[in-house]
Structures are given as structure tokens and as C-alpha cells.
Amino acid sequence: QATSPRNTETLSTARHAATVRKDSANRCTQSACTIAFTSSKMSTKVCYKKWMTENGESLSGSYELLPPIAVLAAQSPLNDSGPSDDDESKGAHAADDDDDGDSSSKENSDFCARRKGISIMAPIAHLIAPPPKQTHDAITALPYNGMNVARRADHTVVLYDELFMKHKTGQSLECPARVDVLCGEHGALRQAENGFIDKLLTFKQVGREASLADVLRVHEWEYVHDLMRKCEIAKRSPRDRHFIDPPGHPKDTMVSGDSYHVAVMAAGAACAGVDAVLRGEAKNAFVPLRPPGHHAGPSGLVYSDDGCPAESQGFCLLNNAMIAAAYAKYSWRDVVARVAIVDFDVHAGNGSCAIIRNLRPHTHTRRIAPQTSVTVPSYKPWLDQDDSENVFFSSIHLQHEGFYPRQASTGYDPSSDPEFVGGASGTLADPNFPWIVNIPMQATASQAECSPLWRKKVTEEMLPKLRSFAPDLIIISAGFDGHHDDVDGNRGMFHLVEDDFEWITEELIQVANEQAKGRIVSLLEGGYHVPKPTRKRKLPREESYVLTSALASCVAVHVKALMNA
Secondary structure (H helix, E strand, C coil): CCCCHHHHHHHHHHHHHHCCCHHHHHHCCCCCEEEEECCCCCCEEEEECCCECCCCCECCCEEECCCCHHHHHHCCCCCCCCCCHHHHHCCCCCCCCCCCCCCCHHHHCCCCCCCCCCCCCCCCHHHHCCCCCCCCCCCCCCCCCCCCCCCCCCCEEEEECHHHHHCCCCCCCCCCHHHHHHHCCCCHHHCHHHCCCCCCEEEEECCCCCCHHHHHCCCCHHHHHHHHHHHHHHHHCCCCCEECCCCCCCCCCEECCCHHHHHHHHHHHHHHHHHHHHCCCCCEEEECCCCCCCCCECCECCECCCCCEECCCCCCCCCHHHHHHHHHHHHCCCCCCCEEEEECCCCCCHHHHHHHHCCCCEEEEEEEECCEEEEEEECCCCCCCCHHHCEEEEEEEECCCCCCCCECCCCCCHHHCCCCCCCCCCCCCCCCCCCEEEEEECCCCCHHHHHHHHHHHHHHHHHHHHHHHCCCEEEEEECCCCECCCHHHHCCCCCECHHHHHHHHHHHHHHHHHHCCCCEEEEECCCCCCCCCCCCCCCCCCHHHHCCCHHHHHHHHHHHHHHCC
């Protein structure tokens, strides 16, 4: 009945599109359908004669397919003998996670083609069935940026770029050696004897900057522009460095001519980690980035409610964790409705907390002189007006007199300001921001005192609220300066060990497996116990020096826990 070349081409076109999804035929009984092709347009209309699903429900009615079958078929080469397995994998409706079931060649031979009123009978139930209702946690959901969510892979990805080494400011704590002991030639994550050269861990070059739109989702333009300007000043400076701290503040945050480029690359790596996990390219991700970011608020320095600024930005330029969280909420809105950020750096994540408070309209006061303040409105939503109800933040940290972060003025009690650390008597309970859980800890004298107390607070105060929040993605601000040996980071007042960081990683993995399909993106924050440079050895390249770093050993157990998730 279909002997002309044009009818033969039409037949082959329909056959190809009708068998793109063979597995659907296994789930449904074969149905007879009529497809009418018009001679002027290749639009396609399907009229059900009968449709029976596995559970016996019947549906009837007319549906118009978009795009037409001819357009679907044009996406792969035509083959009169039916599509090959390779062609099928490229079909518009091919599923990432459905690879089971064989289909008989009879499906490809039951066509009876006719043009201009001649019917084509075919078992193409998968093409005419109404699409399933998508939910935000559907593994096959399609985000608005067009990226497909695939089945979760079985390995951890480390997203690294050598550009992270180019933020060179001459500072002894936040220095390039921090990432060199992790990902350098002899870095802890490169050593085969530590079990990292394995199929469960892969390295990926970043090569991607965060877009200006991603940065401005959390930071004010005036701050970003000023950061660019100061990097340009540093580039023209003989020493290639420039402080960004305002006059009268301790000078601890410095930039070089390359610092802005490095900062947006670090933020881009954080966003790339989100993409890798949500696309299913990796089960989780670790990003050994620098400079860190959790002390950077919407305008850089964090201001208290009465306008008093923080003492400094604590080496932070752009808030990588919050840029990644906002990116996930905006770009993966069909998959990530609720995102959680957990910060276990020894210093409070005051910048991250301030950014979340900026998800609601409020007035923002800045003290620009001892007796002069200015108040302006402030509001930076990530997606919509409900953002503050769908973002969780928890920081467990040391709170002690004179310990960073602290305000620039003397006689100010930071425990009274939720934007900095939390309530004076313990965990913050702010009715306006119920999903901000700040957990301050007092100074301790030993590991025997510190570890049990720290674990108790995580178990009783952080994890229950994180579970009740039910996140779709967990982002970790992973700071390791609470280690006993990192006296530069914690001033000898905190005494965690490697087992503690492994433990909290495993606890967060358990919550992620229960609530978020295992999705975790971990970003490096603090951790400053690295081998000191010398005149003969500018960077620690030898394995023996790497093994003496508490930062390297803590990251090693953290990443191993991610690998074993």
C-alpha cells in the first residue's frame, strides 16, 4: 500500500520516531493509533482508538504532538530497517536511566502507511501518552537552563584549577600552599598510596568563571565594582598587592592584580560542582578553591543592625558557597527547591548569614564615620519572594571574646547580633529566619573536651533541624581550621582531630542520602596548617612536607568519606 518513494520515506520516518523508546512498549499493551498526515504540512495529530495501561485504566481523546514525528525523526539518520541502538540513544525522548528490556523486530514491521488519508498503524504509545507530571525532585526533571538531570554517578569529582594559585598576596596564612598541599604534584589528593588514584575519585579542570549575574545574585554591584578597581590598583602597584579593608580597619584582606579573576573562577568552580552533581556526572563534589568566601557579605564587610562593620573580611572576596546556592536555586529551580548550607569552619560564617538575611526586604544601616550612619533599603532575592523559607544555613563555630569575626568598635557585644554569631545563651532562634541555625561554642582546653561537645551540638542542634528542612541539595562550607594543630586558625582554643571531620562528613552524607538523593557539593573555606615556605623551597612540593599538614590530612579524610558515600 505504500510503494512510492515519498510514501516509503514517510513510512521510515514514522517507524523511526515510533520506536525511539522501545521500553515503553514493554510497560504498556499494544494499542492501535491513527496518524493523519496532511500533504501541505508535516504536522502530526494522533487520535486514540484505545489505550490500555498496565493497571487497566483507559484513556481516550485527541492529542497533538509537538514537535511533529517528522521533526523528531530528522534528528537522527533515517534507516529503513529501523533505528540502531546507537540511534536510539540519541533520540529526543531517550531516557538516561532506562536501558533494560529488548523489543521485538515485529514492532518495526507492523506499519501500514498511507498518505492523504491512508492510516499508519503503529504501537507508538510512548509518543502519544500524556507526559508525566514533573516534580522538583524528579530525577529526570529538566531545569530551565536546559541541563538534564541524569542517574547519579558512582564517583566523587574534584574540581580544581591552577589559577587558584595565582591569588598571591604575600600573606602567610591564606597562601597558595593551601591548595598545593591538596592538588599539587605531590598533593594529598594526588597520592596513590592514600587510595585517591582510583575510579571513585576523578579530577576535572574548571576553566569556568562565574557570570556577573551569578555574582550579583548575592553581592552588591558597588562592592563588586570596588573589588575590580582595587585589583586594578594592585596590578599597577610595584608589589602587585593592595588592601581592600577600609581605613581604620585591621589590614588582613589583600588582593593582587589577578585576584578578581581568581575569585570569579573559584565561584565558577563552585557552580560547576553544582552542575556536575545535579547532572549526574558525579555523586558528589569537592572544590579545593581559594580565596575562601564565608566572611564576605552582600557588600563585602558585614554590618551589624546598628551599622557597625565587622573588623575585616577575613581573607574572603566573593562568597562562593552562597553564589553556588543561589545558582542552584535559580538555574536548577525544577530540581532544587530547597538548598542547605552547612558551615563547620571554626570562624562564624557571618557573611553567609548576612546574605540569607538579605533574601527579605529590609533597611540596611552602615556606619561611615564614628558619629555618622546611612540607612538604605536592601533586598537581593535569588529566585522569588519565598527564598528565605527555602534556604537553610547552619554554622557551628568558636565564639570567644576577641576571636574573629568581631566588630571594629570596642565594647560591642557580638552575641546580641544574629547577623554575626547567634544568641548569647546558645543556638539562635530567630522567628524571622527559622532556618538560620547558628551554634556558638566556647573555648576548650583539649581534644577530650572539644570533640564530644562539638559532636553533641551537631547531633542535637544542627542535624535534627537539617532533616526537618528536607533539602534537595547540601552545600558544605568546609573549614578545617578547628584542628588541634591549626593554632594560627583557632589560636589554640579549639581541638578537633581528623576523626571529627570524617564523622561530620558522614553525618551530612546520611542526611543527603535520606533527603537529597545524596547530592553534596563541598567547598574549601579555612584551614591554614601547611608547610611554611623557605627561601630554597617557595612551595611544599615534596611528599614529606605534605604529610605534615593538618589541612591535607583533614581534607583527605573528608574526601574519602565523600568517595565512600
